[in-house]
Amino acid sequence: MIRNVIRAAWIAVGLTAAPVSAEEPFIVVQSTTSTQNSGLLDYILPGFEAETGIDVRVVAVGTGQAIRNAINGDGDVLLVHSKLAEDQFVADGWGVERFDVMYNDFVLVGPKSDPAKVRGGMDIVAALTAVSEVEAPFASRGDDSGTHKAEMRLWDWADADPTDASGTWYRETGSGMGATLNVASGMGAYVLTDRATWQSFGNRGDLEILVEGDPRLFNQYGIILVNPDKHPQVRVSAGQRFIDWLIGPDGQAAIASYKLEGQQLFFPNAK
Structure with a gap:
């Protein structure tokens, strides 16, 4: 329409x-x-x-x-x-x-409480390392999308394999970006998203952009x-x-x- x-x-x-x-x-x-x-x-x-x-x-x-x-x-x-x-x-x-x-670019979104203490950082690899160390909830698309491919590349640079924790603090939705953001909003979880989808997303709840600006978040x-x-x-x-x-x-x-x-x-x- x-x-x-x-x-x-x-x-x-x-x-x-x-x-x-x-x-x-x-x-x-x-x-x-x-x-x-x-x-x-x-x-x-x-x-x-x-x-x-x-x-x-x-x-x-x-x-x-x-x-x-x-x-x-x-x-x-x-x-x-x-x-x-x-x-x-x-x-x-x-x-x-x-x-x-x-x-455009990707951003790391997370709850305002920020249990991994990554707010305001520009180093996405350090941020993901902090998330994994405290085992804070993280919602992943887990669907072989471009965003998921980028996320897994970043985890690899962080020398971490979060899929070992699948079903615990690391949750794979197997869904699109909007649905995964909905899951993250409901869980109070961190999530990697493209900025355009985040900007148009309405159900943000307690989520906000915590990490942005790292050149490794470039999205072509x-x-x-x-x-x-x-x-x-x-x-x-x-x-x-x-x-x-x-x-x-x-x-x-x-x-x-x-x-x-x-x-x-x-x-x-x-x-």
């Missing part, structure tokens, strides 16, 4: 639709929960759809699942945030070429056309048109202009 209203507004201000061929009226984009839950896609896609006549159908799951879906041929474009996994996707022949699109997003040599049904021209728009001036400007409560959530950096 929201996207339909915004799409109508784009048309009303005089954008000229350039119809796509009847064979390619839509594309399927395998993407992440953060691009959807933050409201970014609802904001930017109506502009592309009004301009091109191409309907963008988004499957919002964790990055790992999005990549598996694309490998299975269930999509035309991949828009996710785990560069190592994205590069591997292309190297293995499943994707044509990867492009940087935008970035990339976009890839699924390889038609692997899956001939890929809508190549429409998919590439979307990629070109997103990494071009119009898409990059749309990303930059999206704000929530006055705060910019994503920063375009296509080359």
